[in-house]
Amino acid sequence: xxxxxxxxxxxxxxxxxxxxxxxxxxxxxxxxxxxxxxxxxxxxxxxxxxxxxxxxxxxxxxxxxxxxxxxxxxxxxxxxxxxxxxxxxxxxxxxxxxxxxxxxxxxxxxxxxxxxxxxxxxxxxxxxxxxxxxxxxxxxxxxxxxxxxxxxxxxxxxxxxxxxxxxxxxxxxxxxxxxxxxxxxxxxxxxxxxxxxxxxxxxxxxxxxxxxxxxxxxxxxxxx
Amino acid sequence: xxxxxxxxxxxxxxxxxxxxxxxxxxxxxxxxxxxxxxxxxxxxxxxxxxxxxxxxxxxxxxxxxxxxxxxxxxxxxxxxxxxxxxxxxxxxxxxxxxxxxxxxxxxxxxxxxxxxxxxxxxxxxxxxxxxxxxxxxxxxxxxxxxxxxxxxxxxxxxxxxxxxxxxxxxxxxxxxxxxxxxxxxxxxxxxxxxxxxxxxxxxxx
Numbered sequence: 001x002x003x004x005x006x007x008x009x010x011x012x013x014x015x016x017x018x019x020x021x022x023x024x025x026x027x028x029x030x031x032x033x034x035x036x037x038x039x040x041x042x043x044x045x046x047x048x049x050x051x052x053x054x055x056x057x058x059x060x061x062x063x064x065x066x067x068x069x070x071x072x073x074x075x076x077x078x079x080x081x082x083x084x085x086x087x088x089x090x091x092x093x094x095x096x097x098x099x100x101x102x103x104x105x106x107x108x109x110x111x112x113x114x115x116x117x118x119x120x121x122x123x124x125x126x127x128x129x130x131x132x133x134x135x136x137x138x139x140x141x142x143x144x145x146x147x148x149x150x151x152x153x154x155x156x157x158x159x160x161x162x163x164x165x166x167x168x169x170x171x172x173x174x175x176x177x178x179x180x181x182x183x184x185x186x187x188x189x190x191x192x193x194x195x196x197x198x199x200x201x202x203x204x205x206x207x208x209x210x211x212x213x214x215x216x217x218x219x220x221x222x223x224x
Numbered sequence: 225x226x227x228x229x230x231x232x233x234x235x236x237x238x239x240x241x242x243x244x245x246x247x248x249x250x251x252x253x254x255x256x257x258x259x260x261x262x263x264x265x266x267x268x269x270x271x272x273x274x275x276x277x278x279x280x281x282x283x284x285x286x287x288x289x290x291x292x293x294x295x296x297x298x299x300x301x302x303x304x305x306x307x308x309x310x311x312x313x314x315x316x317x318x319x320x321x322x323x324x325x326x327x328x329x330x331x332x333x334x335x336x337x338x339x340x341x342x343x344x345x346x347x348x349x350x351x352x353x354x355x356x357x358x359x360x361x362x363x364x365x366x367x368x369x370x371x372x373x374x375x376x377x378x379x380x381x382x383x384x385x386x387x388x389x390x391x392x393x394x395x396x397x398x399x400x401x402x403x404x405x406x407x408x409x410x411x412x413x414x415x416x417x418x419x420x421x422x423x424x425x426x427x428x429x
Contacts, residue, residue, distance in 0.1 A: 024256065024403070043403070043429075048229060048365055050401045154256060188429040192232070192256040192403040195429030215427055223261050223408075223428050 024193025026155030027068035029125040029135040032176035035204030036133040039180040042196030065126030070153035100126040104136035112142025155187030155194035232404025234364035235276035237334035239343040240387035246334035250408030261407040273335035278364040280328035308335035308344040319352030366402035
């Protein structure tokens with residue numbers, strides 16, 4: 001998550017300092033046999049200052065649909081609130097729990113139509129009775145892509161290899177939680193804009209169970 | 225991000241009772257990416273004299289090499305150990321020589337005077353303006369956080385083991401609120417006949 005700040009030492013003429021706006025975060029979602037596991041770090045930065053070290057980037061949209069937010073904190077919070085409103089209304093009209101695909105479509109409408117004004121990379125993840133556990137990635141620009149496993153945020157660059165090497169379809173819930181925890185820990189180790197604790201969510205037919213893994217309980221990797 | 229924040233890092237030094245301490249983080253990063261967790265910015269330059277060089281990493285290495293060169297020549301010509309105040313003047317001169325194309329370093333000096341054993345700390349800006357306070361000095365990308373921690377924790381006449389705790393807590397908690405500092409820490413406590421080097425376990429995020 002990043003908020004803008006004026007840096008008194010910046011020289012706009014030096015192009016290497018005008019690096020692209022960082023979506024400081026590490027987020028992830030992973031399908032398992034019976035639902036999805038979602039995870040995120042807990043760091044919000046204002047420039048290099050850590051404004052919040054215990055942020056919750058896993059936001060409830062409905063009882064069975066959550067989203068993982070990366071990019072501008074303000075933009076993603078506003079979008080999530082609007083989607084929650086629309087989906088609530090839709091649920092009442094429909095008379096049953098809305099589909100994850102519907103939530104993803106509403107996210108897409110906002111992220112695509114306002115693409116010039118927004119900086120938002122979102123993972124929509126949840127469970128519905130038509131298709132079970134699903135993950136829809138809605139990156140900056142507003143495309144939608146269903147994936148079995150998806151990572152996002154600035155920290156994700158460091159863990160594409162790890163995810164490709166270690167993901168297996170039809171994992172158990174515990175295997176999936178371990179996989180997400182390990183991946184996010186590795187991302188937090190390398191990415192300055194990610195850190196704090198690992199927040200997890202497990203979404204299945206039963207609903208959502210949230211958990212937190214504190215810094216000293218994270219898995220240990222080579223720190224050379 | 226500014227040039228002084230390209231690599232990130234944090235250094236702090238404090239005076240105690242007949243001792244000084246200096247501490248550094250160990251991160252070497254390129255903007256948000258952490259490349260190594262074994263890059264301390266504090267170097268020993270004399271038997272009781274340490275210098276911390278946070279800022280642009282390439283200049284950390286170059287300024288240390290140039291400083292060591294001048295120090296070696298001084299010690300050979302004068303046949304005596306350089307005193308901390310003199311070292312401070314030398315470093316200030318080295319930086320001001322580059323007034324219009326400076327080294328991107330804001331150094332911190334900590335040492336005990338070899339003659340009267342008085343504790344000495346000093347910091348300077350990137351063009352060599354020295355500041356010699358009676359309590360503590362800070363430098364790096366989390367100076368705001370460091371000032372807050374030091375102002376709250378420091379008191380005069382701390383004994384070496386108390387000073388170690390104080391400076392460690394100041395550095396670690398300040399760096400934990402900075403996205404580009406941390407990933408390990410080294411603390412040196414300098415007394416009359418003893419130097420302790422301790423690697424402090426920190427958050428690695």
